Amino acid sequence: MALTPFRSPRPISYLPIPEPLRRREAKTLELPPGPRSLTLTLSFQRDTPGFLRDVRDRYGQIASFFLGRELFIAAFDPSMVHEVSVSKQRSFIKGVGFERMRKVLGTGLLTNEEPIHLRHRRLMQAPFHINRISGYSRTMLELTRKHLANWQPGSTVEVGPEMMALTFDIVADILFGTDIKGDTKAVQESMHIAIDRIERTMLPGLEKTDGLPLPYFKRFERAADRLHHIATRIVNERIKAGIKRDDLLGLLLDAETSDGEKLSESEISDETLTLILSGHETTANVLTWTFAYLNGRPDLWNGLAQEAQTILSQSDSEDFAKILFNAPIVGSVFNEVLRLAPPVWVAPRRAVDDVVIGNTKIPKGAHVLISQYVTHRDPRYFTSPDSFLPERWVNDFEKTLPDGAYFPFGAGTRKCLGDQFALLEGRIIILEVASRFKLNLIGGFPLAQPRATYRPKGPVAMRVSEAQL
Numbered sequence: 001m002a003l004t005p006f007r008s009p010r011p012i013s014y015l016p017i018p019e020p021l022r023r024r025e026a027k028t029l030e031l032p033p034g035p036r037s038l039t040l041t042l043s044f045q046r047d048t049p050g051f052l053r054d055v056r057d058r059y060g061q062i063a064s065f066f067l068g069r070e071l072f073i074a075a076f077d078p079s080m081v082h083e084v085s086v087s088k089q090r091s092f093i094k095g096v097g098f099e100r101m102r103k104v105l106g107t108g109l110l111t112n113e114e115p116i117h118l119r120h121r122r123l124m125q126a127p128f129h130i131n132r133i134s135g136y137s138r139t140m141l142e143l144t145r146k147h148l149a150n151w152q153p154g155s156t157v158e159v160g161p162e163m164m165a166l167t168f169d170i171v172a173d174i175l176f177g178t179d180i181k182g183d184t185k186a187v188q189e190s191m192h193i194a195i196d197r198i199e200r201t202m203l204p205g206l207e208k209t210d211g212l213p214l215p216y217f218k219r220f221e222r223a224a225d226r227l228h229h230i231a232t233r234i235v236n237e238r239i240k241a242g243i244k245r246d247d248l249l250g251l252l253l254d255a256e257t258s259d260g261e262k263l264s265e266s267e268i269s270d271e272t273l274t275l276i277l278s279g280h281e282t283t284a285n286v287l288t289w290t291f292a293y294l295n296g297r298p299d300l301w302n303g304l305a306q307e308a309q310t311i312l313s314q315s316d317s318e319d320f321a322k323i324l325f326n327a328p329i330v331g332s333v334f335n336e337v338l339r340l341a342p343p344v345w346v347a348p349r350r351a352v353d354d355v356v357i358g359n360t361k362i363p364k365g366a367h368v369l370i371s372q373y374v375t376h377r378d379p380r381y382f383t384s385p386d387s388f389l390p391e392r393w394v395n396d397f398e399k400t401l402p403d404g405a406y407f408p409f410g411a412g413t414r415k416c417l418g419d420q421f422a423l424l425e426g427r428i429i430i431l432e433v434a435s436r437f438k439l440n441l442i443g444g445f446p447l448a449q450p451r452a453t454y455r456p457k458g459p460v461a462m463r464v465s466e467a468q469l
């Protein structure tokens with residue numbers, strides 16, 4: 001029987017991973033300062049973004065610490081973020097957490113390493129080009145309208161699950177068309193179980209527990225297998241039927257490099273799971289945060305409702321995507337939420353060479369963390385860094401920022417493939433909601449539950465009322 005991703009070994013064409021540096025070996029190294037308390041793992045686990053921010057405040061732009069007895073170096077200055085993700089990216093591979101994610105997603109773009117990653121990236125770039133993505137804007141709008149038809153003024157909606165269901169439907173529809181209809185629930189359920197278990201066992205060393213015959217890991221394995229079987233079946237059925245469709249799956253099946261290279265069936269199957277996962281959770285979380293942040297800003301709700309009237313009336317225009325990208329209020333709101341609540345809030349890496357970041361020597365084998373959450377709150381670039389101020393994004397503010405100061409979609413060859421997709425989808429959903437409704441938080445502002453993505457804790461209940469213009 002073919003191996004499922006859960007049981008598959010690390011592909012042999014990847015570069016070997018250097019041994020992690022343990023506390024004892026690191027004693028002889030000159031390390032940047034950092035906390036050395038024995039209860040560090042606990043405070044890291046309890047509130048990782050808060051821990052990282054505190055480390056930056058106390059020890060400066062680069063700091064070291066040990067988790068699970070392995071050396072971690074966190075780099076916060078924008079110039080260092082740029083070095084890790086762009087100018088010296090070859091010295092790093094993806095780090096802690098991604099190995100485990102591969103057990104669910106197989107070898108898709110998110111988890112792949114070189115040389116396979118760049119080959120796939122080249123093949124998958126075209127379907128995500130802005131010209132192609134624009135063609136999806138109408139599907140995004142239609143599905144949003146269909147979804148919002150269930151919202152009634154006077155009722156309460158749980159914005160978190162609502163956004164999760166909507167963004168899932170959008171990515172599934174654009175990827176597979178109707179082929180996934182019968183499997184939607186199974187995919188959502190299995191993804192939920194698998195991701196929950198990846199997240200709870202993210203620290204180094206815990207991957208060794210996967211083989212234990214505990215129901216907890218058995219459920220993880222079953223969920224991963226189920227996802228793999230569904231994706232493989234959908235891809236195989238499409239190929240067998242020989243029907244050409246111009247959904248994303250059709251484009252991936254046709255994708256070919258100039259020298260005739262194509263993705264295999266199993267590669268496409270892994271890529272589809274990767275796109276479903278990375279293409280819905282992130283956007284759903286940032287949208288949920290958006291509606292929570294807007295709660296304190298009725299002026300913005302009104303501004304958005306007015307902007308929606310002008311923009312959405314042009315949804316039949318060929319330039320609809322361009323018009324959306326130029327819409328100032330929704331653009332600033334989305335940018336600001338991506339700054340304060342970046343769904344991908346930390347990017348773990350592993351140094352595969354000795355490399356200098358800033359003026360600090362990072363030894364081969366060290367875990368390296370860069371964090372959107374911390375760097376996006378650097379007061380040198382963002383005044384009142386914790387305040388929700390979409391106004392800061394006017395007058396091309398982003399262009400005044402140094403490289404690496406604002407990177408909600410990452411940078412370099414590992415930059416998000418779906419950034420334009422997400423920016424378009426986010427704008428459409430926010431505007432469509434604002435054109436019909438105003439939402440008010442029922443409880444207080446949601447707490448964060450930062451795991452693999454930075455998500456609000458709980459469902460975020462909001463009262464629906466009619467939009468006021």
Ligand code: HEM
Nearest residue numbers: 109110278279282283344347408409410414416417418422
């Ligand atoms: C607001 C929504 C989103 C945010 C903030 C976001 C952010 C990111 C970030 C930061 C990375 C890089 C992770 C790293 O370097 O460790 C990434 C990778 C990726 N994202 Fe997104 N993403 C979003 C939505 C999407 C969507 C809608 C799709 C697809 C439809 C997508 C597909 C991917 C893929 C395939 C990768 C891996 C790229 C590679 O390594 O070549 N993302 N995303």
